[in-house]
Amino acid sequence: QKEVEQNSGPLSVPEGAIASLNCTYSDRVSQSFFWYRQYSGKSPELIMSIYSNGDKEDGRFTAQLNKASQYVSLLIRDSQPSDSATYLCAVSHSGAGSYQLTFGKGTKLSVIP
Amino acid sequence: EPEVTQTPSHQVTQMGQEVILRCVPISNHLYFYWYRQILGQKVEFLVSFYNNEISEKSEIFDDQFSVERPDGSNFTLKIRSTKLEDSAMYFCASSSERDNEQFFGPGTRLTVL
Numbered sequence: 001q002k003e004v005e006q007n008s009g010p011l012s013v014p015e016g017a018i019a020s021l022n023c024t025y026s027d028r029v030s031q032s033f034f035w036y037r038q039y040s041g042k043s044p045e046l047i048m049s050i051y052s053n054g055d056k057e058d059g060r061f062t063a064q065l066n067k068a069s070q071y072v073s074l075l076i077r078d079s080q081p082s083d084s085a086t087y088l089c090a091v092s093h094s095g096a097g098s099y100q101l102t103f104g105k106g107t108k109l110s111v112i113p
Numbered sequence: 114e115p116e117v118t119q120t121p122s123h124q125v126t127q128m129g130q131e132v133i134l135r136c137v138p139i140s141n142h143l144y145f146y147w148y149r150q151i152l153g154q155k156v157e158f159l160v161s162f163y164n165n166e167i168s169e170k171s172e173i174f175d176d177q178f179s180v181e182r183p184d185g186s187n188f189t190l191k192i193r194s195t196k197l198e199d200s201a202m203y204f205c206a207s208s209s210e211r212d213n214e215q216f217f218g219p220g221t222r223l224t225v226l
């Protein structure tokens with residue numbers, strides 16, 4: 001069974017600090033990896049996608065992927081109170097004709113002003 | 114910026130009734146998905162749809178569920194005879210390519226009484 005594991009938190013960081021969110025996955029043939037942000041009562045909002053080993057930076061966000069360790073992470077630099085949300089790690093798996101996403105339970109991040 | 118839209122935002126129904134949830138995917142996208150999220154739980158894949166047919170479906174997507182693309186823009190999820198445990202947020206998502214980023218709509222909150 002394909003599993004995506006995240007520390008549920010809450011993770012509390014002071015404003016301006018770096019928040020580090022981690023995710024592990026069980027399926028070695030997983031293709032693509034995504035980080036979504038979900039505010040309470042809202043839908044998942046795509047933040048980052050990463051497809052190959054290494055780092056990918058987009059503004060204050062950096063995604064890191066290590067397929068050998070089956071590990072993907074998200075760093076948020078200069079954290080802001082508006083970053084307070086639940087961060088969902090999602091992994092795509094090849095099926096018959098699509099790439100369904102398997103989500104982790106999410107890590108709740110709280111940025112303290 | 115193009116976005117996925119969903120209607121209604123909230124649907125209340127009696128157990129045993131049929132409901133239809135509607136989605137308008139991003140206009141140039143070809144792959145469509147339905148996910149659900151029971152309160153406090155992870156986002157779960159239901160079904161994917163491409164080229165006017167189901168590509169993949171999960172164990173949750175039993176005979177009570179069906180999907181349809183009745184015209185060039187709408188994508189619907191029908192639940193034939195709702196159960197209490199169908200109460201959840203239902204999210205529609207779309208992507209332009211098979212393993213590309215999936216963008217989620219705002220969701221429909223389904224409450225079965």
